[in-house]
Amino acid sequence: MAISIKTPAEIQKMRVVGSLAAEVLDIVEPHIKSGITTAELDRICYTHIIYEQKAIPACLGYNGFPKSVCISVNDVVCHGIPSDKQVLKDGDIVNIDVTVIKDGFHGDTSKMFFLGRPTILGNHLCHTTQQSLYRAIKMVKPGLDLHHLGKEIQTFVEIEKFSVVREYCGHGIGTKFHEAPQVLHHATDNAAGITLQEGMAFTIEPMVNAGNDCIYTLKDGWTVKTRDRSLSAQYEHTILVTNKGCEIMTWRKDDTIPKIIMHTR
Ligand code: MF3
Ligand code: CO
Ligand code: CO
Numbered sequence: 127m128a129i130s131i132k133t134p135a136e137i138q139k140m141r142v143v144g145s146l147a148a149e150v151l152d153i154v155e156p157h158i159k160s161g162i163t164t165a166e167l168d169r170i171c172y173t174h175i176i177y178e179q180k181a182i183p184a185c186l187g188y189n190g191f192p193k194s195v196c197i198s199v200n201d202v203v204c205h206g207i208p209s210d211k212q213v214l215k216d217g218d219i220v221n222i223d224v225t226v227i228k229d230g231f232h233g234d235t236s237k238m239f240f241l242g243r244p245t246i247l248g249n250h251l252c253h254t255t256q257q258s259l260y261r262a263i264k265m266v267k268p269g270l271d272l273h274h275l276g277k278e279i280q281t282f283v284e285i286e287k288f289s290v291v292r293e294y295c296g297h298g299i300g301t302k303f304h305e306a307p308q309v310l311h312h313a314t315d316n317a318a319g320i321t322l323q324e325g326m327a328f329t330i331e332p333m334v335n336a337g338n339d340c341i342y343t344l345k346d347g348w349t350v351k352t353r354d355r356s357l358s359a360q361y362e363h364t365i366l367v368t369n370k371g372c373e374i375m376t377w378r379k380d381d382t383i384p385k386i387i388m389h390t391r
Pocket of ligand 2: 296329
């Protein structure tokens, strides 16, 4: 499938929906305390998206997914299903992945939260994962071959002796949740040869395991876990390619990277 190029009017819609998705992570944050269930966090996100943002939680019903956001705790790599039975406790590391639809466009973003004091390992894993995302974002500009991003992420993660999950990737995004191109988080020799152009929008969303990269899906058909039960972390942003670099559509105030990145040459 061809990669869509967003018009200025569409870019404005991507900006709006991107900031809505980012806002959901901000509003849920104060509720993430030991004793709360992941289903309660899901309801907080759902209520905010529907009644405050007058928007649509894209995950709800997507390929049959039963909840509004994905919540992935500790050794869950991605697609964790919020549950009334899952009570969060101090020491947990938690990813909340939010995708919002507004005015026909999607914004997709996730970050890690810590309950109580993070362990040294949990903290380092999350920090490394976020930095790998930032390193890739900083490379995005027209003319860049997409496969450079995966190489950058993998190299950075493996220096820290962590591993990159291969089975899931970032994706083009716009009127569809998942569109072309695929954005791999690891190096490949058969690179698709996709060159970035101004107006393309896609996510980068590396999943990084503290142990090896082997994963499996639970019988619920969704929850993905590390085989070796090691911790896993993920950060995701929706990115727009601009004329000189990129703009982070889902940027939040706690991001330690600028929202707009301009390369001078
Ligand atoms: N938000 C995920 C992504 O980053 C997709 C979740 S699909 C769901 O692409 F069905 F699990 F919600
Ligand atoms: Co995504
Ligand atoms: Co997502």
